[in-house]
Amino acid sequence: xxxxxxxxLTRRFGERTAVDGLTLEVEKGEVFGLLGPDGAGKTxxxxxxxxxxxxxxxAAWVADYNAAENADAVxxxxxxxxxxxxxYGDLTVEENMHFYSDLFGITGAERVxxxxxxxxxTRMEPFRNRPAAKLSGGMKQKLALMCTLLHKxxxxxxxxxxxxxxxxxxxxxxxxxxxxxxxxxxxxxxxAYLDEAERCDRVALMNQGRLIRxxxxxxxxxxxxxxxxxxxxxxxxxxxxxLQTQAGVLSVEPAGAALHMFLAPDVPVEPLxxxxxxxxxxxxxxxxxxxxxxxxxxxxxxSAGKRG
Amino acid sequence: MRSRIREIVVKxxxxxxxxxxxxxxxxxxxxxxxxxxxxxxxxxxxNARIAWFDxxxxxxxxxxxxxxxxxxxFTVLAMPRRDREVxxxxxxxxxxxxxxxxxxxxxxxxxGRASVQVLVDGTNSNTASLIASYAxxxxxxxxxxxxxxxxxRKLGTSVPTNILPVNTxxxxxxxxxxRSRTYFVPGVIVNIVMLVTVMLxxxxxxxEKEIGTMEQLMVTPIRPVELIIGKTVPFxxxxxxxxxxxxxxxxxxxxxxxxxxxxxxxxxxxxxxLTTLGLGLFxxxxxxxxxxxxxxxxxxxxxxxxxxxxxxxIQNMPAPVQWLTYLIPARYFMEIVRGIFLKGTGFAVLWPxxxxxxVLGTVILSLSVMRFHKRxx
Numbered sequence: 001x002x003x004x005x006x007x008x009l010t011r012r013f014g015e016r017t018a019v020d021g022l023t024l025e026v027e028k029g030e031v032f033g034l035l036g037p038d039g040a041g042k043t044x045x046x047x048x049x050x051x052x053x054x055x056x057x058x059a060a061w062v063a064d065y066n067a068a069e070n071a072d073a074v075x076x077x078x079x080x081x082x083x084x085x086x087x088y089g090d091l092t093v094e095e096n097m098h099f100y101s102d103l104f105g106i107t108g109a110e111r112v113x114x115x116x117x118x119x120x121x122t123r124m125e126p127f128r129n130r131p132a133a134k135l136s137g138g139m140k141q142k143l144a145l146m147c148t149l150l151h152k153x154x155x156x157x158x159x160x161x162x163x164x165x166x167x168x169x170x171x172x173x174x175x176x177x178x179x180x181x182x183x184x185x186x187x188x189x190x191x192a193y194l195d196e197a198e199r200c201d202r203v204a205l206m207n208q209g210r211l212i213r214x215x216x217x218x219x220x221x222x223x224x225x226x227x228x229x230x231x232x233x234x235x236x237x238x239x240x241x242x243l244q245t246q247a248g249v250l251s252v253e254p255a256g257a258a259l260h261m262f263l264a265p266d267v268p269v270e271p272l273x274x275x276x277x278x279x280x281x282x283x284x285x286x287x288x289x290x291x292x293x294x295x296x297x298x299x300x301x302x303s304a305g306k307r308g
Numbered sequence: 309m310r311s312r313i314r315e316i317v318v319k320x321x322x323x324x325x326x327x328x329x330x331x332x333x334x335x336x337x338x339x340x341x342x343x344x345x346x347x348x349x350x351x352x353x354x355n356a357r358i359a360w361f362d363x364x365x366x367x368x369x370x371x372x373x374x375x376x377x378x379x380x381x382f383t384v385l386a387m388p389r390r391d392r393e394v395x396x397x398x399x400x401x402x403x404x405x406x407x408x409x410x411x412x413x414x415x416x417x418x419x420g421r422a423s424v425q426v427l428v429d430g431t432n433s434n435t436a437s438l439i440a441s442y443a444x445x446x447x448x449x450x451x452x453x454x455x456x457x458x459x460x461r462k463l464g465t466s467v468p469t470n471i472l473p474v475n476t477x478x479x480x481x482x483x484x485x486x487r488s489r490t491y492f493v494p495g496v497i498v499n500i501v502m503l504v505t506v507m508l509x510x511x512x513x514x515x516e517k518e519i520g521t522m523e524q525l526m527v528t529p530i531r532p533v534e535l536i537i538g539k540t541v542p543f544x545x546x547x548x549x550x551x552x553x554x555x556x557x558x559x560x561x562x563x564x565x566x567x568x569x570x571x572x573x574x575x576x577x578x579x580x581x582l583t584t585l586g587l588g589l590f591x592x593x594x595x596x597x598x599x600x601x602x603x604x605x606x607x608x609x610x611x612x613x614x615x616x617x618x619x620x621x622i623q624n625m626p627a628p629v630q631w632l633t634y635l636i637p638a639r640y641f642m643e644i645v646r647g648i649f650l651k652g653t654g655f656a657v658l659w660p661x662x663x664x665x666x667v668l669g670t671v672i673l674s675l676s677v678m679r680f681h682k683r684x685x
Contacts, residue, residue, distance in 0.1 A: 050527050075527050086521025090323055102315030103528040147524075 003028040003155060003186050004049065008058035011044050018044040020209035021058065026188060026202075028154075031181055033200030034190040035293065041209040042190035043083060046159050049188070050080045063154050079148035083159040085140070089133030093124060093143055096132055097150065104151035111150075118146040122176060138169025145176065156180065158189040162196065174199055194290045203289075205296055208304075212296050220292050226250055228287040229269065231259040233280035242275060251298060253291075260287075262295055312530050316538025320512065324542065334508075334546055335553060338500050342493075342554040345500075346562050349492035353438040359386040359403040361394055366414035372424070372450050376407065381442045394427070404429050405439050417454050482650045490565070493558050494649045495618040498642050500554055501577070502584050503609055505547040509588025510601040513539055518597060532680050540585045547581045548574070567652030576644045576662055582669025583637035589676035612638050640664045 004026035011019040019041040026032040034042050047053040049060050051071030060067040063077040087096055094115075101111045119125045122142040127135065132143060141161060148156065156177075162170040174196075177187055189200065197203045197217065204214035213220060231252075233239050236259050240252045243259075248267030253260050263269065273282055287295070325331050358376070362369050376382045385403055388394050397403045408425040416422035426443045430436040483490045516522040525535060555573075558564045587608065595601040614620070615629070616638035622630055633639045640661040647653035655662075 052523065052526055072529065076529055078527065080524070080527040082520055082523045084520040086516065086519050086524040088319070088323065088521065089519070091319070095319075095322065099315060099319050100528070103312055103525070103530050105311070105529065107311075151529075 001028055002026060004032075004060070004062050004188060006045075006049070006058065006060040009045065009048060009055055009060050010057040011041075011048060011053060012056045017209050019048070022206075022209075022211050023058075024204055024211060024214060026186060028186055029181060029184060030201045031177065031187045031189065031199070033197045033203040034188070034206060035192070035194070035197045035203050036190075036206035037192060037297070039208075040206045042206060043159055045206075046080075046157055046188070046190060050078060050157055051075060052080075076151070077153055078155045078157060079151070079153035080157045081144050081148045081159065081161055083163065085144035085147075087132040087140060087144060087147070090131060092129050092131050093135070094128045096143060096147060100147040101150050106150050114150060114152075115146075118149060121179065122146060123172075136169075138165045138172065141165055141169070141173060142176070145173070149180070153185070155186045155188060158187065160190055160192065162191075162193070170196075194288070194293060197289055205293060207297050207300055210300070212300050217289055221287055221289060224287055224292055224295055225265050226262040226287075226295055227265060227267070227269075228285050228291055229261045229263070230255070230283045230285045231261050231276065231280055232257070232283075233259075233276060239276050239280060243272060246272060246275065251295070253294060255291075260285075260291055262291075313534050313538045313541075316530075316535065317541050320539060320542040321545075324512075324546070335550065338504055338550045338554050339557050341500055342496055342557050343561055345496045346489065346493045346558065349489060349496060351434055351438075351488040351492075352486075353381060353435055353442065355383045356381055356405065356435075356439050356442070357385045357403045358382050358439075359388055359394065359397045359406040360384045361388050361406055361408045363411040364409050364413035368414035368417050368454075369409045372409070372447075373407075375446050375450055376443075379442065379446055381439075381446075398427065398429055401429070404435065405443065407443065418458065420455070420458065422451075489562060490650065491646070492619075493562050493564050494645045495616075495642055497551070497554050497558060498580075498616070498638055498645055499613060499618060501547055501551050501580070502612065502638055502641075503605075504550055505543055505581055505584040506588040506591070506609065507602070507605050508543045508546065509540060509585050510591040510595065510605055511598055512543065513589065513592035514595050514598050514601040517592075533677065536589060536677055536680060540589065543588070544578070544581050544585060547584070548577060551577050564649060566649055568648030569654065572655060572658070573645070573648050576641065576648075576658070576665070579662055579665040579669060580637060580641040580644075583665060583672055586669055586672030586676055587637075590672060590679065593676055593679040612636050615639065616642050618642060634664075635668075637665055637668050640668075 002025040004024075006022050006024055009019060009022040010017065022041075022045060034045065036042050044053065048055050049062055049067055051067045051074045054068055062074045065073040065077070067074050088099070091099065097115055097118075098111075101107070101115070106114065119128060122145070124139065124142055124146070127139060132140065135143060145161075158177075162173055165173065177189075181187055189196075191197055200217065202214065202216050203220060205212040205220070213223065215223065231239065231243070236254060236257070240254070240259055243249055243252050243261060248264045249272070250262040250264055252262075261272075263272075269282060273280070276282075324334060360373055360376075362373070373384065377384055386393075386397055388397060388406075394406050394408070398406060406427040408427065410423070410425070413422050413424075424447055426440065426447075428436045428440050428443075480486055513522075516525065555566075559566055588605075591601055591604045591608070595604055615622075615625075615633045615636045617633070618638070622633050622639065625633070643661050644658050644665075647658055
């Protein structure tokens with residue numbers, strides 16, 4: 001059963017269409033990643049799902065409630081952590097938590113139990129009396145997460161939660177998220193990091209307001225019609241220039257010290273091998289999510305260019 | 309619902325009162341402002357600086373000068389001899405007026421047709437008219453005495469005559485010494501309370517927008533009305549405390565009379581705070597940053613100050629401007645505060661002003677609440 005569902009969800013800001021006919025479904029208990037470059041419309045989508053923005057067209061349902069018509073019912077069932085989560089810097093960790101508990105009406109023994117549980121889960125217990133302004137980036141994220149969890153939401157919306165957080169804290173953060181999902185929560189996360197997308201059960205790629213493709217990370221990787229080769233050679237830049245202009249070569253992208261070359265299906269690789277020179281090694285690889293992402297966006301933009 | 313409001317209030321007060329510096333900032337500057345402005349708002353003329361141009365140099369002219377100096381209103385700073393010096397003194401602002409006595413003054417007094425010229429620097433029209441009227445008083449009494457002396461000489465005996473048959477017997481009520489400070493200090497109280505509460509409210513809400521907590525509050529079950537009440541009640545409290553503190557300062561430092569009911573003043577203060585908090589809230593709904601909120605506050609504060617009757621009597625304004633003042637809450641509170649402080653006026657007289665405040669407050673607050681959506685756009 002889908003716990004989040006959108007139908008042709010659209011939002012325009014004046015002339016600009018930030019989200020364009022988005023239709024997707026998220027199952028209960030999933031970690032769903034909305035992936036896309038900056039300005040793709042991820043945050044706008046999230047805000048519409050949380051009932052913070054009205055849609056220009058289409059509709060969204062969260063936990064069986066229409067996000068626009070029943071915004072208050074939706075808000076009772078979701079947790080939302082904005083990109084720049086607002087913590088009161090001059091209040092301590094505990095005071096911030098008390099404040100949100102009160103807003104959500106969590107009182108008495110329940111509050112004591114939840115606060116203790118979350119402080120332990122996030123290993124924030126030693127910092128309970130520290131003002132939020134004096135926490136590190138990773139700890140701030142954890143505190144923000146605790147504050148959004150106090151009313152035990154069914155769905156957790158996270159807007160680029162680990163932006164600007166160091167890798168260790170990031171891993172910590174994801175460990176916590178998995179614990180929550182085990183407890184039955186659905187997590188909807190936006191991200192521009194591809195490694196983070198790999199951690200999701202399902203991913204939707206978004207570019208310029210449109211949904212390009214969705215599926216599990218593995219599905220996405222094998223969904224590519226193109227054939228991908230890793231090319232290693234002494235002078236990648238010169239080889240790249242030579243290969244790029246050949247018929248059937250869709251793109252050649254630098255990937256570390258090597259190159260990733262995308263060929264249209266059924267294009268023979270042998271002529272390219274001799275063109276590149278003897279010093280080069282060609283190896284057929286399974287594309288990474290990043291390769292898929294770049295290839296899909298390239299296709300999308302090419303077809304948009306043709307249309308325009 | 310009540311607990312959510314209470315928590316916002318507690319949080320707001322916690323944030324406002326946490327740091328000793330912030331605590332001091334909330335309460336100390338208003339009192340300091342009152343004391344400084346209280347000393348500054350004074351239109352009385354004491355010891356006006358004048359120059360004395362004596363073209364006659366007779367006992368009569370000297371006697372007139374002694375009367376000027378003895379009056380307490382004037383200090384003779386210079387005794388110029390030439391017209392050019394007179395000009396220079398006025399141009400540089402060294403003196404505020406010049407008294408010119410023409411040659412033959414004593415002789416003309418005896419003949420009953422002398423004249424004294426008083427040149428007044430009219431840059432500040434208010435001071436100028438006060439100086440002119442004080443000078444006029446002194447010259448009149450001098451001339452009265454001179455006439456008496458002339459009569460005595462003619463009759464050979466002293467018969468006290470009333471040379472001016474009709475006298476005005478004015479008695480000044482409410483401010484018998486006509487101290488302008490007594491009139492202005494209650495107005496300063498109004499201005500300080502207005503500025504502090506409008507600004508604090510606007511800033512507190514816009515700050516939540518700036519640091520991003522507003523977006524977070526919007527996804528909690530809190531309702532807009534609860535948020536608004538929770539955000540405004542603490543500042544109403546701070547406004548009342550400020551009002552009490554600066555009222556006490558006004559009474560202690562400036563010995564302003566307080567003839568009316570303190571309870572009535574408190575009730576009116578609450579009504580006035582309704583309008584200022586509403587205004588602060590309104591500003592916060594149209595501002596995205598604290599700078600914008602600050603600018604908007606000052607844009608609205610200045611007309612409110614000018615049209616409140618604080619310095620310029622409303623009755624002297626042209627009719628269209630007078631109509632405009634009916635929209636200014638400070639106008640009514642100014643009337644109430646002055647009435648209670650200086651005249652001891654009661655509810656029977658002040659209720660229309662209080663009603664106006666209640667109506668304006670309700671309108672501004674409702675408008676702001678309507679504008680205050682729980683949406684981001």
